[in-house]
Amino acid sequence: MGSHVVRTLCATLFLTCSLSAPAVWAHAHLKQQVPAAESEVSPAPQSITLHFSEGVESRFSGVTVTGADDKKVETGKAVRSETDKTQLTVPINQPLASGLYTVNWHVVSVDGHKTQGQYQFRVK
Template identity: 50%
Template sequence: MTLKLKIWLGGALLSVTAMAFSPSVWAHAHLKSQIPAADSIVETAPDTLMLTFSENIEPAFSGVEIVDDARQSLSVSNTSVMPETRNQMNVTLTKPLASGRYQVNWHVLSVDGHKLKGSYRFAVK
């Protein structure tokens, strides 16, 4: 093996190793925080839910479904992604939530092209 080939192979191996262990290569839009918080009990029913992700998301391919304890899907009047940050989704409810437990099912397409989904619960007192 020639010296030139050894140097090229060493550089290629180093590059692949660096990319494999780089956090940005493996990063996806994970849910960082939410309002109301997961597993919380709120005194007053929210009129808007706010979900913040670890990276920017594609608004056209991201959304939220809110389900009550009877597994009925609740209507939302608007779901928007904040243009300033593109990592925060605001969900405006059509009508106030009654007392009870709710599950928020979310799905997003992160700007790196990966689809992710998840859910969390909260309750209204």
């Protein structure tokens, strides 16, 4: 009977901790981006800025930008804002011509979870 009580107590403790700390199970989801998804911009952007739902680790995160012909755009390294751990910025190292661009991103949140996604924008 003693081991049954211990198992019940452990299960109750586990459930209580799980329900009281939902942030532990969270992932960094893209909340906002500049340029915005499905937008048409002019002039061409000189960087991509992504805002996530929680802090991200820049050394394990990255962004690639490709043109309509699937040609990769030259970018710099993804850098996390010093004042906002949810913001990641990637400089664009070459001028963007008119056309459709796809941004592919992957991040590891500060709690270790990996997420990824993509969106498109157009340069006028």
